Amino acid sequence: MAIVEDITAEESQQDDGTRTREQLIEDVGKLTRELTVPPELVPGFMSSQDEHGLLRYRIKALRLLQDIQKQIESPNWQDMEPEMQLRLIENVLRLNGDDPWSSIEIRSIVQKIIPHLSSSLPLLILQSLKPHFSPHPSLSSSHRALSRPIGGADSSIDLHDSQPFKEPSSWGVNNLLSYAVQHLAPGEIERNIGLVLPPTLVLMDDWEPSYRLKGAQVLDIWVDKVESTIMRRMGIDKLLIDSLIHTISLSSNPPLKGLLGTSLKVVERCTEPGTRQRTIYYSEIVEKGIIQGWTYAPSGIEGRGVLMNINEMVEEMSEVMGSGILRWLKNIIPNLLQPLQYPPTTLVLPHYQSNLNCLLHVMRTVRKTGRIERWRGQILNILCRLWVQLRERTGLDDLEEDGLEAKSDDLEKDIRSLIQRIFQELAQQVPSVKEEEYKRLLNLSPGMFGDLIPA
16 A cells, blocks of 8 residues: 555656646746737838837836746756747747847846757757748859859849748847857857858848848858858858948948948958958948948938948048058048038037048058148148137027037037147148148137147
């Protein structure tokens, strides 16, 4: 009788253990299913966002994630097979990105959940992403670059006609891709390049700039994990770089932050220092991203963000190319000076600050070449006029908000300081201006230009 009782007790304990595991699956599954973003909150092209709906969703998601975090601390979670973990936790990983339905607080909790996940999840995720992305026309079945896209020149139209990753049910799949490539070792990325490359390239070649940026961000994660020789052998180095440079050439508004950094990273990864090919890529970035960007930038308020982003690109390319940027000096200096001719109203002060920062940076970059001397007349003419207008604009804006007025004053001070530093740099590179142009300015109006002219 005692033996029967022991067996019965043992069976009862097993039932309790089974029930506990099943209860965990049921509880976590119920919570994560509620994380599904409603179709009406998934943004479409040119569609307005329901800000109130998104706010309500983020509040709800934060509460659900806190509950999920507590649930997966159970010992039974660690013993859960990877396939089950992925099925339960997929919606959590879809929230791990800079999307309208996510937030810093949400991503913070997701980061606390990730260490509890199986190391097998990244590969399982990559395999599950296939239905979300159409084949890329520039890749062969063996995932090598084709000399001519399948379908010819219009193949990109076919690619854009079929975009499963933009369906409401595919919300956040780019975040799943990012998670997978981030948590795979270099050897695993190379062995599974056929699962990594196609979705990355489909995102990078999308017709919407925001998706192009998401693709570039995914590439930025895994490009260092693949040997450059492998990329060159597969022919994907040129494919990736051409796609990035084309995206830069679009001069998107709002600007795609971080895109140039990723592009330079890939160029440096795939080419050798000092080679002709690297120089060609750098030149293409300057020509298509900077020179053409100035030509086609929108006018007015809409274009200021684009122009300020181009200034940042000029500074970054000056750092990379050094005095090699001299080749485009005849385009750079006039484009930086031309906007400074207009009255310095509050709206344009950030643009003026950006232009002056960029001008000073370029002048310092080409200091040893002696080429700034031929531009001294234009620089002095524009900046002296701007200096006078800044001195005379006090009270012009009649700003009502103290915060705006204080910010405007800070910008003005910084702009005046930048003009002074440019004058100092000019005197260092062209000493003759101290005896000629600077003296004439002081004789013309000591009170106006006394603070401007370096001693």
